[in-house]
Amino acid sequence: MKEDQALRNDTIARRAASSAKERLVLIGNGMAGMNAIEQLLKLAPSRYEITVFGNEPHPNYNRIMLSYVLEGSKTMEDIILHPLAWYEENGITLHTGTAITHIDTNGHVVYTEDGMAHSYDKLIIATGSNPIILPIPGADKEGVIGFRDIADCQAMLQASAVYRKAAVIGGGLLGLEAAKGLVQLGMETTVVHLMPHLMERQLDPQASIMLKAELERQGIRFLLEKQTNELVGDARVQALRFGDGTELEADLVIMAAGIRPNIKVAENSGIHTGRGIVVDDYMQTSAPDVYAVGECTEHRGVCYGLVAPLFEQGQVLAKRLGGVDTAPYEGSFTSTKLKISGVDVFSAGIFQDSPELTVLRKQDDWKGTYKKLLLRDKTIVGGVLFGDVSDSAVMNQWVRSQAVMTEALYEEFMGTASGGKSPMDRIAAMPDDEIVCGCNGVSKGHIVQAIHEHGLSTLDEIKACTKATNSCGGCKGTVENILQYTLGDQYQAAGAAAGICDCTKLGRDEVVEAIRSKQLTTVKEVMHVLEWSHPEGCSKCRPAINYFLHMVWPGIHEEEPDSRFVNERLNANIQKDGTYTVIPRMYAGVTTPEELKRIADAAVKYNVGMVKVTGGSRIDLVGVKKEDLPDIWADLDMPSGYGYAKALRTVKTCVGSLYCRFGTQDSVNMGVRLEKMFERLDMPAKLKMAVNGCPRNCAESCTKDVGIVGNDGGWELYVGGNGGIKPRLAELLCKVQSDDELVEIIAAFVQYYREHASYLERTSDWVERTGIEAIRAAVVDDMAKRLELNARIQAALATVSEPWSKVINNPQTRRELYGNTTIG
Amino acid sequence: MKLQSETTEYTYHTLGSLKEFPLRIGRKIVMEGIELAVFRTTDDRLYALENRNPHPKGGTLAEGIVSGHDLYDPLYNVRIDLQTGKAYAPDEGAARSYPVRIEGNQVQVGLPK
Numbered sequence: 001m002k003e004d005q006a007l008r009n010d011t012i013a014r015r016a017a018s019s020a021k022e023r024l025v026l027i028g029n030g031m032a033g034m035n036a037i038e039q040l041l042k043l044a045p046s047r048y049e050i051t052v053f054g055n056e057p058h059p060n061y062n063r064i065m066l067s068y069v070l071e072g073s074k075t076m077e078d079i080i081l082h083p084l085a086w087y088e089e090n091g092i093t094l095h096t097g098t099a100i101t102h103i104d105t106n107g108h109v110v111y112t113e114d115g116m117a118h119s120y121d122k123l124i125i126a127t128g129s130n131p132i133i134l135p136i137p138g139a140d141k142e143g144v145i146g147f148r149d150i151a152d153c154q155a156m157l158q159a160s161a162v163y164r165k166a167a168v169i170g171g172g173l174l175g176l177e178a179a180k181g182l183v184q185l186g187m188e189t190t191v192v193h194l195m196p197h198l199m200e201r202q203l204d205p206q207a208s209i210m211l212k213a214e215l216e217r218q219g220i221r222f223l224l225e226k227q228t229n230e231l232v233g234d235a236r237v238q239a240l241r242f243g244d245g246t247e248l249e250a251d252l253v254i255m256a257a258g259i260r261p262n263i264k265v266a267e268n269s270g271i272h273t274g275r276g277i278v279v280d281d282y283m284q285t286s287a288p289d290v291y292a293v294g295e296c297t298e299h300r301g302v303c304y305g306l307v308a309p310l311f312e313q314g315q316v317l318a319k320r321l322g323g324v325d326t327a328p329y330e331g332s333f334t335s336t337k338l339k340i341s342g343v344d345v346f347s348a349g350i351f352q353d354s355p356e357l358t359v360l361r362k363q364d365d366w367k368g369t370y371k372k373l374l375l376r377d378k379t380i381v382g383g384v385l386f387g388d389v390s391d392s393a394v395m396n397q398w399v400r401s402q403a404v405m406t407e408a409l410y411e412e413f414m415g416t417a418s419g420g421k422s423p424m425d426r427i428a429a430m431p432d433d434e435i436v437c438g439c440n441g442v443s444k445g446h447i448v449q450a451i452h453e454h455g456l457s458t459l460d461e462i463k464a465c466t467k468a469t470n471s472c473g474g475c476k477g478t479v480e481n482i483l484q485y486t487l488g489d490q491y492q493a494a495g496a497a498a499g500i501c502d503c504t505k506l507g508r509d510e511v512v513e514a515i516r517s518k519q520l521t522t523v524k525e526v527m528h529v530l531e532w533s534h535p536e537g538c539s540k541c542r543p544a545i546n547y548f549l550h551m552v553w554p555g556i557h558e559e560e561p562d563s564r565f566v567n568e569r570l571n572a573n574i575q576k577d578g579t580y581t582v583i584p585r586m587y588a589g590v591t592t593p594e595e596l597k598r599i600a601d602a603a604v605k606y607n608v609g610m611v612k613v614t615g616g617s618r619i620d621l622v623g624v625k626k627e628d629l630p631d632i633w634a635d636l637d638m639p640s641g642y643g644y645a646k647a648l649r650t651v652k653t654c655v656g657s658l659y660c661r662f663g664t665q666d667s668v669n670m671g672v673r674l675e676k677m678f679e680r681l682d683m684p685a686k687l688k689m690a691v692n693g694c695p696r697n698c699a700e701s702c703t704k705d706v707g708i709v710g711n712d713g714g715w716e717l718y719v720g721g722n723g724g725i726k727p728r729l730a731e732l733l734c735k736v737q738s739d740d741e742l743v744e745i746i747a748a749f750v751q752y753y754r755e756h757a758s759y760l761e762r763t764s765d766w767v768e769r770t771g772i773e774a775i776r777a778a779v780v781d782d783m784a785k786r787l788e789l790n791a792r793i794q795a796a797l798a799t800v801s802e803p804w805s806k807v808i809n810n811p812q813t814r815r816e817l818y819g820n821t822t823i824g
Numbered sequence: 825m826k827l828q829s830e831t832t833e834y835t836y837h838t839l840g841s842l843k844e845f846p847l848r849i850g851r852k853i854v855m856e857g858i859e860l861a862v863f864r865t866t867d868d869r870l871y872a873l874e875n876r877n878p879h880p881k882g883g884t885l886a887e888g889i890v891s892g893h894d895l896y897d898p899l900y901n902v903r904i905d906l907q908t909g910k911a912y913a914p915d916e917g918a919a920r921s922y923p924v925r926i927e928g929n930q931v932q933v934g935l936p937k
Contacts, residue, residue, distance in 0.1 A: 464914050534891060534892065535892060536848075536866065536890075536891040536892045537891055538889075538891055538896065538903075539888075539889045539891070539896035539901055539903075542889055542891065543889075561849060562846075562847065562848035562849050562889070562890065563889070565889070565898070566887035566888070566898035569849075569887070570887065574884075574887065574898055574899065576881065576883060576899065577883075578883060578884040626852070815844075816844075816846045816849060816851065817849065819851065819852075820852075820854075821840075821851065821852070821853045821854065822853075822854040822855075823837070823838075823839065823853065823854070823855050823856075824837055824855050824856040824857075
């Protein structure tokens with residue numbers, strides 16, 4: 001056509017006039033499209049001038065992580081994959097909040113909803129899918145939404161603050177994630193599902209039943225085999241009405257009944273569509289120079305609703321557009337993991353029983369696990385895992401490669417293999433293009449390449465370089481295994497005998513031994529004599545060495561404040577705004593009215609930000625200015641509670657036999673005795689104790705480093721507990737009859753810990769790695785050793801002094817460390 | 825990014841005598857309304873940065889750990905080059921840096937006119 005030709009000539013002329021780059025337009029600013037662009041930029045960074053049109057007002061974010069935003073463990077900022085600055089840095093023009101309405105495939109022009117035109121040489125459609133909103137009366141009421149984007153998430157968060165009841169229509173992957181999030185937000189949540197079993201597209205009935213039981217335990221309610229006919233209410237929804245006449249009250253209804261590829265712009269433009277935009281094995285559509293990727297596509301009759309396929313498609317597309325040879329995209333094997341509920345389910349390939357398939361099944365109700373393998377003749381065609389998905393990579397690989405069943409594979413599946421396939425064998429068998437980190441689309445090959453190219457040797461480095469493990473962290477184990485496999489002999493597991501930091505190859509034991517044998521007495525001396533690669537060390541080793549010196553040479557090693565973290569240097573906890581906390585000592589959590597008055601007066605006089613009772617049973621004055629610290633300490637005239645220190649924090653106690661009708665032992669006075677005895681002494685990490693007067697354990701001994709439980713015959717001593725990021729229950733060390741013996745064994749235990757743990761290693765990790773038996777042998781059974789340890793800790797305890805009074809009485813320290821100097 | 829000292833004019837203000845600055849322990853000093861973090865390194869050089877962490881969450885710098893001519897910030901452990909105020913990769917950004925000179929034994933910081 002003449003006009004078309006004229007337009008084409010115009011386009012060509014304009015192109016020639018401007019840069020030599022081809023213009024690439026991307027419709028859709030989501031994960032599929034932007035992943036393809038990212039991969040393209042790696043292959044052909046300067047080939048295209050790229051423009052992106054996105055319907056949503058946000059930069060590209062990880063839609064899968066919305067579940068975490070909903071439940072509150074991540075913020076919207078955390079899940080952004082490409083911040084606006086990234087687009088700028090890569091010369092990509094981004095138009096957010098702009099929908100493309102149709103494409104002139106001849107003239108190579110896209111038109112926005114405002115009528116703006118934009119020419120392209122190559123076009124990618126990545127418009128994703130839309131949630132299916134059931135076409136039932138009431139679906140347009142207020143409070144009825146999908147669970148697809150940030151706007152939906154915000155609506156759910158807002159509703160949870162005002163309303164109580166939520167219903168999720170759809171018991172598939174998305175619906176269950178939404179339901180869990182809503183339960184976390186405190187809403188009474190019911191999942192309504194048409195089918196008799198949950199996640200019937202991924203799980204067989206047995207695994208579904210186990211899943212439902214676990215999710216019910218987590219607080220989600222279910223109504224199965226219910227068809228929603230109508231949503232009733234006023235302007236806002238109030239209830240669901242089902243086909244069988246029953247009703248369910250709900251103020252918020254999430255439509256999670258499925259997704260449909262968003263193909264409107266393709267339909268408007270004469271591009272061939274089925275259920276999705278039809279693409280060939282190179283992601284090309286029926287229109288020349290127009291490609292499509294992600295959930296909006298239909299490839300060999302399949303529309304994908306999961307994330308792994310879009311990374312695989314994106315790779316093929318990127319290579320195609322980048323002018324690099326590529327094997328065709330042949331479809332993806334799908335597997336799923338339910339993350340936010342903490343329930344591990346996995347399925348691959350064909351997972352439903354049928355007469356022509358052979359089934360291997362292993363169900364373990366004690367452990368709550370279930371696994372199934374399906375064979376057609378001898379070929380593995382599918383599998384299901386529930387509760388323990390550590391074999392998912394292997395199973396995925398078997399299904400993909402259509403592995404033939406053998407005795408060896410059978411034993412491995414059943415878990416009866418005597419040799420057992422080691423993780424290293426698994427990694428060796430894993431193909432390079434297998435996606436290891438589903439959240440960020442990182443393949444095994446990419447990780448291995450990064451390790452080689454950049455000389456990486458830790459998980460953190462891999463995370464920084466490739467983004468693997470950056471999001472949900474579920475692939476950490478696999479990535480660690482890949483690291484181990486790739487490095488071979490060079491591999492050093494985290495926590496094993498590696499250098500204490502980047503400044504040295506020497507491990508903790510070697511440094512401590514050198515301090516002893518070479519009589520090193522200052523941090524500087526240690527770094528110099530042991531040939532540190534950085535002459536003045538780093539924030540990791542300086543405090544560590546300072547501690548080791550204290551531990552080996554109590555009373556001899558002089559305190560080195562420049563090698564202390566700010567909290568221990570200033571004897572107060574730094575807060576985000578540069579103010580500090582003041583926590584005076586309150587032995588065993590017992591105080592007096594007179595002390596309380598002093599604390600109250602100080603709080604008023606210094607106008608503290610907040611007065612808070614701590615988890616350690618004492619009072620915290622939060623928000624004190626640095627320069628006021630010595631004065632407030634002077635006014636309080638109480639010793640420091642060491643709330644900031646790698647030392648004994650508190651000894652929590654219950655009321656015990658002093659007053660409590662159940663108390664068999666005087667927990668309060670034992671607590672006071674212990675706190676007075678061990679306070680102020682430097683430890684490898686913070687140490688928390690508790691004393692209980694009876695097994696009711698009101699002071700929570702089970703999660704303490706040293707937890708004591710009294711009973712009629714005496715005391716039980718538990719060690720190595722932790723209530724923090726990695727909770728651990730304390731283990732029973734011994735039972736004693738007398739108070740003195742209890743204190744003696746605790747002293748030996750604490751000193752043994754001081755002498756053997758790595759810096760910053762809590763007793764939980766140290767007991768776990770050392771073994772309770774070895775510790776018991778040293779501090780309980782071996783009387784001579786117990787007494788020696790006691791002697792050494794007494795010697796160390798004799799050298800400690802109260803820090804706050806020291807500062808108050810030393811004007812130079814006061815000025816240098818706390819001074820508020822304002823000049824001019 | 826052009827270096828401040830290339831085109832900016834500075835007026836020097838006295839912060840105190842050298843002995844008032846302990847080795848490797850930063851001091852927070854407010855001078856002419858600007859909050860500075862001043863550090864004396866082992867080789868008796870002095871550095872003054874604006875007491876604001878380039879980390880997205882901001883915060884103070886003065887209480888960090890000094891190693892050579894580097895600073896590890898006290899809140900988020902960002903490593904900063906005291907000579908330029910720049911954060912080391914993978915962190916980004918820089919704290920504003922001011923020139924320091926020693927006249928006699930007086931430590932002086934240069935603030936923009």
